Amino acid sequence: MSTRTRLALGAAAAVLAAALAWALAPRPIEVEAAGITVGQFETAIEEDGKTRLRDAYTVSAPLAGLLRRISLREGDPVASGQPVAALQPAYAPLLDxxxxxxxxxxxxxxxxxxxxxxxxxxxxxxxxxxxxxxxxxxxxxxxxxxxxxxxxxxxxxxxxxxxxxxxxxxxxxxxxxxxxxxxxxxxxxxxxxxxxxxxGAAAARADFIVRAPIGGRVTRVLQASEMAVSTGTPLLELGDPGRLEVVAELLTADAMAAGPGTPVRIERWGGPPLKGVVRLVEPAAFTKISALGVEEQRVRVLIDILERPPAPPGIAYRVTVRVVTLSRERVRKIPVSALFPLAGVDGASAVYAIENGRARLRRVRLGGRNDLDAWLEDGLGDAARVIVYPGASVRDGVRVRERSVAPPP
The missing domain is CATH 1.10.287 (Helix Hairpins)
Known part of the structure; x- marks a missing residue:
């Protein structure tokens, strides 16, 4: 075999060995990554609430008698002292x-x-x-x-x-x-x-006039038709629809962070979000059965609406309240999906950062977290990129490659 032939075979063997080594070498793991952003961070307690009148008045019959038909209807304005109902002496009972x-x-x-x-x-x-x-x-x-x-x-x-x-x-x-x-x-x-x-007999039966205790609007007419009523029978409800409040039932653990003066955003009522503030956390809690059949200890939180839109919500409207427990401006944030508990250290969090094409385990210190973001205080530089939703194959030191994500249409 000539020298040229031996050189050719050696070169072929080297190429084959290189091809086999490249084929058997581990591939970088494709991952999704996100960078550190700077912006507003807040944590909030979100719960369903209901609007109600801050001061509701129920007008009842002070005497037993025959109630004349009430002409007022829901939404009608009334002035303080205005007659709202009239009572006549009741007839004697029928004799058999x-x-x-x-x-x-x-x-x-x-x-x-x-x-x-x-x-x-x-x-x-x-x-x-x-x-x-x-x-x-x-x-x-x-x-x-x-x-x-x-x-x-x-x-x-x-x-x-x-x-x-x-x-x-x-x-x-x-x-x-x-x-x-x-x-x-x-x-x-x-x-x-x-x-x-x-x-003229009807005129001889003197009417007792029931008057409105406040000025406002009629919210409900409880007894519209003429009928015999006893003492204390509710006749109608009055209130000022411009003075609404929101009542929400929070878990007792959440209510501890929602003291009086805590800012609130009122959403999903049919208009833009409204500003509110917690006025009172009732001192007594109660037991409520959740939709899953779990007993929960809840407490009512009363929220004042600080702004009045052109078309305000009505009475007993369902709303969503976000009680803001923490708010910071211009803080470093990372996606909460990049965090995971650090093994062996209670309460510690870690991320996988991408450094020189490899995943590096980094312990981070957080100032808070919500459903989307985490407030990053220490552990990463401003230019770091972290792996979001790290899979089981991602380990410290493995080669990774960022997956390209198509822009939204």
Whole structure:
């Protein structure tokens, strides 16, 4: 074999070995990467809320009676002291046949008592005339000395007793007349329900006017039609729709970071976000069952709306509140998808940074994190790039290559 042939075979073998080495060499892992950005960072508690009137007033019936039909409707403006409802005296209850006959019997008995009282009054008049005649006769005889003075005194006392008996008979007759009037009035009230009221009878039934305690608008009419109501029956609700607040039910752990004065953004109500502020965290929590059947301890948080849009939300509208617990301007941020717990160190976070084409494990110190970004305080330079969503094949020191991402259309 000639020298040229040996050189050719050696060159071919070297090329083949190089090709095999290149083919068997590990390929760089394609990864997605992101750089460090500078901007605003905030953490917030997001929860559903509901609008309600800050001061709602329920107008109720102060007396039992017949409510006249309320002409006001939801949304109508009212002034303070304006009449909003009227009450009339209620009718007497209906009598069944047995009760009606009993009442008629009572009326007959009362009339009989009047006749008996008239007879007793006539007897007392006769007795009084007799006593006066005896007194006058005894006075004439006593003046002539024909009877003792004691006889005259006895006749005078008998006259006074007869006068008292007549006064008692007059009083008994008045009592009997009043009982007749009571029985007649009970029967008349029952019969008046079955016959048309005479002209002017409705005007004689004086109305009791219920007035608005505040100026505002009618939010709900609870009893619109004419009906008999008892004392304390709610009639309508009043309030000022311009004075709304938002109530949200937060987990007790979240409510600890949402004290009074915490800024809030009110979103998803049908318009642009509104500014708000936490006014009060109620002192008592309550147990609520979540949609998954888990018991949760929640507490109501009251939020004031600081701005009024041209078309504000209505009452009991559903909204989304974002209670901002932390806000910083111009901080370094990295995607939260690049973070993962550092093995063996409790509470520590780490990332894979791309350095000279290789992934390098770097421990980082964070100032906070939210759903999208993490506030980076230390651990990486400003020009560093980190791997987002690192897979199981990414290890410290492996070769990586950034995957090109097509721009959005």
């Amino acid at each position: 046949e047995r009760s009606r006959r009993e009442q008629q019997a009572r009326l007959g008995a009362a009339r009989a008592q009047v006749r008996a009282a008239d007879a007793a009054l006539e007897r007392s008049d006769i007795a009084l005339r007799r006593a006066r005649q005896d007194e006058a006769r005894s006075a004439g005889l006593a003046a002539g000395g024909f009877v003792a003075p004691s006889r005259l005194e006895a006749d005078q006392l008998a006259t006074q007793a007869a006068q008292r008996e007549r006064d008692s008979a007059v009083a008994q007759r008045q009592i009997a007349l009043h009982e007749v009037e009571q029985s007649r009035a009970a029967l008349a009230a029952t019969s008046s329900l079955a016959t048309p009221a005479p002209s």
